[in-house]
């Protein structure tokens with residue numbers, strides 16, 4: 001009897017300790033302080049989180065690794081271990097009182113698949129932290145064939161390969177997961193014969209893209225502003241790093257505004273779940289790869305937005321982040337395999353951070369330690385660096401992005417921090433996407449210096465990874481930096497406006513330079529109007545962006561004259577006036593805009609009206625002349641119309657370089673010039689005409 005009591009006490013103490021450990025873990029999770037070390041999630045007791053930018057700060061001591069072995073162990077497994085410590089009668093008695101087992105949620109990634117996507121073959125990952133003892137997986141169905149299964153490297157995961165190519169009608173089947181104890185658990189899985197008809201035609205045009213941070217654009221559904229169960233609750237529009245309540249429904253409700261402006265594609269910062277305790281409104285710290293963040297809406301909201309956009313001829317670009325996840329991603333808090341994340345010894349420190357030097361990926365003289373530091377370092381302390389070379393992870397990521405494309409019908413992918421992923425693995429991943437959805441438009445974000453480094457990633461360039469990535473284009477940082485130089489230095493041979501010319505002269509590097517995504521600003525830079533430094537410079541830059549070569553991308557709010565500096569980045573992610581019911585005015589309507597806002601709106605709308613009236617001119621080539629005494633110009637052509645853009649980057653009034661303009665005007669029967677209010681007016685260009693400093697002209701030459 002005494003023995004039994006002693007064992008009972010041991011069990012009780014173990015239970016209490018395990019519950020305390022679980023509570024510690026929950027507390028640490030709440031405080032958003034953890035990272036992965038070896039096979040374990042290491043929860044930190046304290047750190048000095050810098051509230052101003054949310055990125056910096058040293059993490060303090062970690063919990064005793066010996067205890068972590070138990071902390072990481074699912075409680076159900078701890079109970080099983082308890083069996084071996086005591087006699088089965090006592091343990092069985094204790095189990096009766098156990099309220100814990102079986103509470104964890106089961107997930108299946110992806111939850112469904114299509115018979116005609118990758119020939120209907122898919123590998124799914126079924127996970128439940130309580131399942132440390134999976135013995136078998138079965139699927140008894142005539143049309144869905146289970147080809148094989150295997151356990152994950154760490155407990156509570158099982159990979160299952162399914163073949164659904166023979167599915168004749170949409171169906172939901174049950175995958176049965178057997179465990180050591182208890183009955184089989186049924187996990188539903190959906191299969192459909194063919195992909196949904198939710199796509200536009202192949203992406204051949206060069207639409208004007210419009211970048212939106214959905215949390216900051218418009219609040220279409222106040223009911224999702226505060227979602228129970230999320231670590232960050234509620235909204236605070238006075239705090240730049242808090243959530244503001246904008247959502248997918250808000251974007252959906254402003255599609256007519258975007259169409260009226262002339263936008264042809266919407267790229268939103270990531271819409272997947274970002275469940276961190278703070279500062280995850282931006283979407284780049286994914287915590288569930290298969291879920292729309294509930295603060296932004298539901299999967300149905302995302303599909304409805306895409307459908308409505310397509311109805312207006314507007315394409316949707318999905319922002320994909322394969323380089324890093326949020327540290328609280330559900331497959332990191334319940335890890336599949338320790339090798340999925342690049343491990344660094346000790347606590348997080350600056351040594352663990354990536355060196356951000358993108359050029360090393362193509363540098364023939366690089367030291368390997370720099371490449372490893374770049375590739376494997378963490379983008380941020382809350383963003384563990386993912387090891388895309390791991391075959392399981394690479395397949396998981398590829399399947400995941402195909403699922404989004406198929407399910408939602410998105411038209412394109414913007415791939416975040418593309419160079420930071422391991423290059424061979426990233427090329428394999430994007431090649432897989434290009435093979436499955438060849439009609440889509442896929443471009444990398446690669447903050448590199450120089451056109452050649454950009455081109456090394458674009459399919460068809462013939463060097464670097466340019467034969468295998470499947471990428472249509474890249475974000476054009478080379479042009480972006482040259483434009484900064486132009487407004488800073490003005491007239492110049494190789495600098496200033498000369499730098500813009502030199503960048504464009506290197507377009508021979510790309511199979512189709514029109515597919516480079518040009519931009520003046522985005523959510524990580526100063527807003528263009530602030531960067532340009534004067535209204536004239538900013539207007540000229542916008543004309544060069546929207547009339548120039550490439551697929552231009554506007555950052556939301558530029559059309560209203562937003563002019564903040566990225567000091568820090570929260571300041572360039574402000575709310576659109578009128579996006580919230582409580583706003584005093586609605587700048588989405590002409591009546592709600594100030595006169596100054598209307599000036600910017602008219603300018604951009606006028607340019608886009610020309611772009612949309614002559615779409616083939618902007619899909620094709622460009623002719624330009626190198627700057628003459630600070631005056632630069634280029635032309636685009638469609639049938640009997642030539643569209644000429646001129647800018648004087650010099651600090652003084654300059655004449656027109658007539659020997660360059662004469663060939664463009666030789667066959668002109670009429671010329672119109674774009675006015676400040678967005679309308680066109682007839683003009684008669686003359687040799688004696690001059691351009692004041694930093695003014696621009698857009699001419700329509702009818703021939």
Ligand SMILES: [Ca+2]
Pocket residue numbers: 219220221222223224225245246247295
């Ligand atoms: Ca909302």
Ligand SMILES: [Ca+2]
Pocket residue numbers: 323374375376377385386420421422
């Ligand atoms: Ca990386």
